Amino acid sequence: xxxxxxxxxxxxxxxxxxxxxxxxxxxxxxxxxxxxxxxxxxxxxxxxxxxxxxxxxxxxxxxxxxxxxxxxxxxxxxxxxxxxxxxxxxxxxxxxxxxxxxxxxxxxxxxxxxxxxxxxxxxxxxxxxxxxxxxxxxxxxxxxxxxxxxxxxxxxxxxxxxxxxxxxxxxxxxxxxxxxxxxxxxxxxxxxxxxxxxxxxxxxxxxxxxxxxxxxxxxxxxxxxxxxxxxxxxxxxxxxxxxxxxxxxxxxxxxxxxx
Numbered sequence: 332x333x334x335x336x337x338x339x340x341x342x343x344x345x346x347x348x349x350x351x352x353x354x355x356x357x358x359x360x361x362x363x364x365x366x367x368x369x370x371x372x373x374x375x376x377x378x379x380x381x382x383x384x385x386x387x388x389x390x391x392x393x394x395x396x397x398x399x400x401x402x403x404x405x406x407x408x409x410x411x412x413x414x415x416x417x418x419x420x421x422x423x424x425x426x427x428x429x430x431x432x433x434x435x436x437x438x439x440x441x442x443x444x445x446x447x448x449x450x451x452x453x454x455x456x457x458x459x460x461x462x463x464x465x466x467x468x469x470x471x472x473x474x475x476x477x478x479x480x481x482x483x484x485x486x487x488x489x490x491x492x493x494x495x496x497x498x499x500x501x502x503x504x505x506x507x508x509x510x511x512x513x514x515x516x517x518x519x520x521x522x523x524x525x526x527x528x529x530x531x532x533x534x535x536x537x538x539x540x541x542x543x544x545x546x547x548x549x550x551x552x553x554x555x556x557x558x559x560x561x562x563x564x565x566x567x568x569x570x571x572x573x574x575x576x577x578x579x580x581x582x583x584x585x586x587x588x589x590x
Contacts, residue, residue, distance in 0.1 A: 333357075333383055334390050334587060336579025337370060337404065338413070339397035342433035342461065343546065344369030346377050347576040348388075349584055353420065357381035358573050370401055390583040394575050396434055408582060411439055411450055416578030418542050419445035421568035426538040429528060429557070429565070430574070431547035433461040438532040449535040456495070459527035461547050463496045467520045470503050471513050475550075482517040482552035489519035499523065517552065525556035532561060541565055546572040 333356055338345040348357040359377035363369030378385055393404035394413040401407070410430075418428050419441065428439040436459045440448035453459055468475045489511055493499040506516060541563050547553055548571035558565045568574060 332387055332389055334580050334583040335388055335392070336413070336576040336581070336583055337373070337391065337393045337395075337398075337401060338410070338573075338576035338579060339370060339393060339395040339401060340433050340575075341396045342465075343572070344373045344395075344397075345573050345576040346370075346373040347573055347580045348377060348381070348383060349577070349580040351584070353581055353584055355577065355580075357383055358570065358576070360572065390587040392579040392583040392586070394579040396432075405583070406586065408579060410575050411437065411452075412447060413575045413578035413582065414544060415439055415441045415445055415447055416581050417574035417576070418544060418568060418578075420577060420581060421574065422540070422542050422566055425540050425542040425566060427532070427535075427541040429532055429541065429543050431459070431461060431528065431543070431545040431553070433465075433546075436460050436528055436531060436545075438528075438535050440535055440538055451531050451534045453527075453531050458496055458499070459524055459531065461545070463499070463524060464520070464547065464550075464553075466496050466500055467503060467517075470500055471507070471516055471520075473513065473517065478517055478521075479549075479551040479553070481514050482521055483514075485514040485518035486512065487515050487518070488522050489515045491516075491519045491523040518556075521550075521552040521556040522560075524553055525560045528557055529560035537561055537563055539563060543567050544571040544574045548572075 333348045361369045361372035393401040398407040430437045439450040543565045
C-alpha cells in the first residue's frame with residue numbers, strides 16, 4: 332500500500348511514493364516536463380526499480396507547473412503548499428524556503444506547524460531560474476552539473492549586469508570574445524542569479540532556518556553565492572528536487588479516506 336506525489340515541472344517530472352507512515356519508499360525522475368511523456372516515464376521507472384505494484388497505489392496527488400494536465404490524480408495542489416509540506420518533513424526547523432525551478436523561483440515562509448505565511452514568486456522572467464542557467468551553460472559550453480565545480484576555480488567574479496536572460500546571454504558572449512576566463516564568467520553568472528533570487532526573498536524577509544530546494548540547489552556555486560547575498564546559511568535537504576513531489580505524496584496519504 333503506497334501513496335504517490337507527482338511534481339510535473341517545466342523541464343522535469345518527479346515522483347515520490349510514501350508508505351502508511353509517510354516514509355519514502357521509492358522516488359524517480361524523468362528529464363521531461365509538462366506536455367511530454369515525463370509522467371509516464373517517471374512512473375514506469377519508479378515501479379520498475381522499486382518492486383512496488385501500481386495496483387497497490389491508494390491515492391495520487393499532482394503538483395507543479397503541469398499538474399492540471401494529469402487527469403489520474405485525485406487532486407491537483409499548488410507547488411507552494413507541497414514544497415512547504417515536503418520541506419517540513421525533511422527539515423522540520425526550516426521557516427523560509429527558497430525553491431529554484433526550471434520556469435520560476437519561489438520564496439515561502441512557513442510556521443513551526445508547516446502552515447504557509449508570506450510567499451513571493453517570479454514566474455514572468457527567466458532570470459533567477461533554472462532556464463537562465465541552461466542558457467548560460469550553452470553559451471559557456473559547460474554541462475549544468477559541472478558549473479558549480481568549474482566556478483570554484485574562478486580567480487575573480489565577473490559582473491553580469493543584465494538580469495534579462497536574452498541580454499545577459501549577449502553580455503556573456505561578448506565577455507567570452509574579449510578573452511574572459513570561463514570560471515570567472517561562471518562565478519559571475521552564479522552571483523547574478525543569486526542577486527535576482529535574493530531580491531525576491533527579501534520581499535518576504537528571511538526567517539531562520541532557511542532551506543534551498545529544487546534541482547539548482549545541487550549547484551554549490553549558486554548555494555554559496557545566495558548564502559552570501561542573504562547573509563544566512565542555507566540548508567539543502569537530501570535530493571532537493573523531490574521536495575514538491577514528497578509534499579504531494581504526504582497530502583495523498585493524509586487525504587486518503589480511512590475506513
